[in-house]
Amino acid sequence: MTDDAYLVLLNDPAPTLGTPPTALGDLACMQTPAVRAWLDAQGVTASSPALRLLPPEETQAIPEDAERLPVPLGEEELSRLRHRTAPENVARLEQELLAYRSCTDGREALLTRALAAGVPAHRVAELTGEDLTAVKAVAH
Structure with a gap:
């Protein structure tokens, strides 16, 4: 090839x-x-x-x-x-x-912005379908 x-x-x-x-x-x-x-x-x-x-x-x-x-x-x-x-x-x-791929580009930045804006981690997980542990890991 x-x-x-x-x-x-x-x-x-x-x-x-x-x-x-x-x-x-x-x-x-x-x-x-x-x-x-x-x-x-x-x-x-x-x-x-x-x-x-x-x-x-x-x-x-x-x-x-x-x-x-x-x-x-x-x-x-x-x-x-x-x-x-x-x-x-x-x-x-x-x-x-x-x-x-286009939806997940910037995933971590979006999660970080949401958490920084005061959206509770459990709500971010609920809205995104992400695992709560993964959402909390982004915060640290």
Whole structure:
């Protein structure tokens, strides 16, 4: 397995591998000289229906005769790519996990603010669903 995602030009008129790069919004790699030159050499644009982007863990599925180019993606870009290529039920769960993460970001700061404002620890635990022991531990 490689650490790079791959841009792939597929010969199949109805590709099901990967995702079109344009479906992911702006990707920094698409503006690099290397990618622009590769697209020009292939005679395609970034919006070509045969152009697909695959995450590193799916590169073994690339047909041997397919033109390919490794491209580095940022963490957020790779996350979008993986989400887009995941089966629908997995993508839904990933959305829930992201929502959970965004809710829990700043958890300790929120608990600290609530306690400092005078909300009793047992009430913070009741409102948040946090364990009372965990809420009390934040206070110390």
